[in-house]
Amino acid sequence: MKILCIHQNFPGQYKHLAPALVEAGHDVWALTLRVKERAMWKGVKLVPYKVERSSTKNVFPLVADFETKLLRATYCYRNAMTLKKQGFEPDVILAHHGWGESLFLKDVWPNARMGLYCELYHLSDPEFTQFDPEFAPKTPEDQPLKLRLKNLNNRLHEEIMDSGLSPTRFQAGTFPAAFQDRLSVIHDGIDTDTVRADPDAALQIENGPRLSREDEVVTFINRNLEPYRGYHVFMRALPRLLRDRPNAQVVILGGDGVSYGSKSPDGRSWKDIFLDEVRGQIPDADWARVHFLGRIPYETFLSVLQVSRVHVYLTYPFVLSWSLLEAMSAEAAIVASDTRPVREVIAQGETGRLVDFFDREALLREIYALLDDPETRARLGAAARRHVVETYDLRTRCLPEQMAWAEELAAKTARPPQD
Template identity: 50%
Template structure:
């Protein structure tokens, strides 16, 4: 087949699928934003940068932004068709940024497949979940409805969709959920694996190694959506109870989800100001965003790994930590419960219960008698259902090839 991937940050969720399809004899091309600097496993072409949208209409601005990107992607697609004669059999795109909105008008005969990452919901998900920082309000729900418009349009137009977890697929209403097949992106269990010799040198020169009393926390950005504020509030009690413990936090100072705290500050500054001298900052290490190898070494050597999240998109870091055989203390929220079973392959605590989180972290750092069993079960969970080569990639390939017009 001729297959076109469309993703503003390609390869995005498709670093393994795209080259695997090439290896199976398909002609594969990717259409991406001209500013995308990621290396690509397949040939790429670019569409022009979307213009900045200026609008006084708050509710309509989100759709306008995504529709503008969709327009640029469609113009790039039209050039592919008219100037180069490219006509795909299958288009695979991420619907989150609106890039697939107008592709039906360019190639009406192509099968349109989308990556359906999450549907925004006004109840039962992230909206109103954290009353301290984002209390539920009618206005917030209005905004959520408006932000869902391009996602609904994207999946309505699609022939089929894929989602990485049941929780994310089930965020879509039933009439749209039936289009979605659940296949996880896949974890390289040979790369994310236990390593008793793992070591990491911190920016201050201190070397950490497996067996040390290390508590790890990882997030793309240090922010409330990933429980950063709850984790920080748990630390004073943890540090007091475990005087040898070292805490390492990986993540940027910006915001990936939700909102910044305002006044030009970031969430790290806010939490450090709140906790003041209750934190021993000689033992709390903010290392920013780090290369993959350093991140994995931290997960491998940590005695306890903490993962917290709102009811939202599940992080790759959780599945990779499980694959690496981490002892995990996580939030008892819907997306986490899909993978972690309390007392079987990890420990779960209520998201907002700071004393319970402190207690669970202390228990793990001190030495949970069941730690090795939990670590082994966490890795086995990933190997049994989320392994890239054994489960995810073969299923993804079969899903795509099921739309081959010659089958």
Template identity: 45%
Template sequence: MKILFVHQNFPGQFPHLAPALAKRGHEVLALTDEKNERTGPVKTVRYKAPEPVQTNGVLGRSYSNHAERGLLAARGARALRDRHGFTPDLIIGHTGWGETLFLREIWPDARLLVYAELMYRTRGHDVGFDPEIHPDSDEGRFMTVARSAHLIQGIVQADAAIAPTAYQADSFPPELRKKITVIHDGIDTSRVKPDSNAWLELPDGQRLDAGDEVISFVSRSLEPYRGFHIFMRALPQVLAARPEAQVVLVGGDGASYGGLPRNAKSWKDVMLAELGDRLDPDRVHFVGRLRYPDYLALIQLARVHCYLTYPFVLSWSLTEALAAGGYVVASDTAPVRELIKDGQNGRLVPFFDVPALSDALIRGLQGDPEAERLRQAARQTILEGYDLHRHSLPRQIEWVESFDPMR
């Protein structure tokens, strides 16, 4: 087949699938934003990057911006068709940014498959979950409905969709859920694995080794959606109880999902101001975004890995921490419960229960007698259902090739 991947940050969720399909003899091409600086695993072409759309009303702004990106992606697709004679049998795209909205008009005969990451919901998910940070309101729910428009349109147009977890697939209404196949992106367990010799040098020159009392916390951005405020509030009790403990937080100071605070530059500034001298700056290390080898070393050496999240998209960092044989203390929220069973392959605590989180972190640091069993079970969870080469990639390839018109 001729296969076109469309993703503004390609390879995005497709770093393994795209080259695997090329190796199987398919002609694979990717279309991405001209500002995307990532190196693609297959031949890549670019469309003009969109500028933010200015609209009078806030409700239409989300759809306008996503539709504008879709328009520019479609123009790039049209150039592929008209100038280069490229006509795909299959298009694989991500619905999140609107890039697939108009591709049917360029290639009406191509099959369209989409990555359905999450459907925004007004109740039962992230909206209204944390009233302290995001107070529930009619207006907030109106915005959520408006932000869902391009996602609904994208999956309605598609022949089929894929989602990485059942929780994420189930966020879509039943009439759309039936289009979605659940296949996780996959974890390369030959690379992400336990390492008793792992070590990391911090920016201040301090070296951390496997066996040290280290807590790791990883998020693309340090923000409430990933429980940053809850984690920070748990630290004073942990540091007081474990004087040798070191805490390493990985993540940027921006906001990836929920927005920045109104009266501060970052959520880190908010929490440092709140906690003041209850935190020892020599033991709490903000390292920003690490190179992947350093990040991997951190989750391998950490005695405890903490992962908290709203009911929202599941992070790769959780699956990788489990694959590395991590002792994971996580929030008892729906996306996490799909992977972790409390006392079987990790420890779960209620998201907002700061004392319970502190106690669980202290328990892990001081030597939980069940730690080794939990670590082995954590890795086994990934090996049995989320391993890239044993499970995810073969299933993804089979799913894609089931749409081969010659099959």
């Protein structure tokens, strides 16, 4: 079977599936912005494409998002046409359509079966649009319009989707009824053989201490440090945490950009905004126990999880982070926000502790309780890992289910593009 993968940040969610399809004997290609010339990655043939113009300056705001996706779709389409002229005919297209790239690929290959990674459908329900009043939109009455237009990409892809998968029930549930009979819930998978507890783990902080399981380490991890992931809530709890726990070492991972929400009104990074807000409340001696590591190699990331005594995870009702499940796999004791995506993976008092997203007092109370209770930490950590192994393990659960999904997709009758 000939398979084409489309992902703006390839391999992304196809990190494990694409090489596994190669190992199963399939001819796997990827059309991607990540390379400048043809290359090979784990048996996958990488073909570059380039977006040759940027979005229109001062474009009408309501169409800005779709224009960006349309640009990617157009240039991806043009490069796909070049592949077609060279004789390339995929049986299956696997696409994360979130950036729009795959929108016109059925016009190139109408007989190819398209499987979409359905990450999120944007809903105008107050649970999503008004979850955090501090960052409410300036014109809330416009939000349903903006979200409806943002979903144009989802809606147009639904017409050509032969099958889809979502990593969690929460994310799948955001999609309308028209998607549901073609949508499977299969997580990307956690490599629990690699991500596991290590009593001998150590983390050397550059120009700082060497941390181990003997230290009182509190960890907080985001891809980017931003309100969607509760960075502001955690930072505002930090002065008290450092004052009340004089031995605590706080390790914070994450970049300075924005993954999901909006940029700050003044252009500064959210990281700096909330760092500046609390820094004056923290004496230098306490601040020396706060370690911002930015983005780090995966081996170092694992060490962070393995030395963590309490791991804090906060999120809006949104896409669930891999890092939470990886922390659970490493047997970290979790304190997390009591929001719907989190409740899907953490049972209160069984695999972690849940607190109201905005309740700093409850957050600190649960952190302190776990720091003082090694037996409960061990029980929660062991149960968390057991749940991840049973439900989200890459090799025994998720990857076999993904492979079966791809093979079932190949047997379907392709939905052609519609006029």
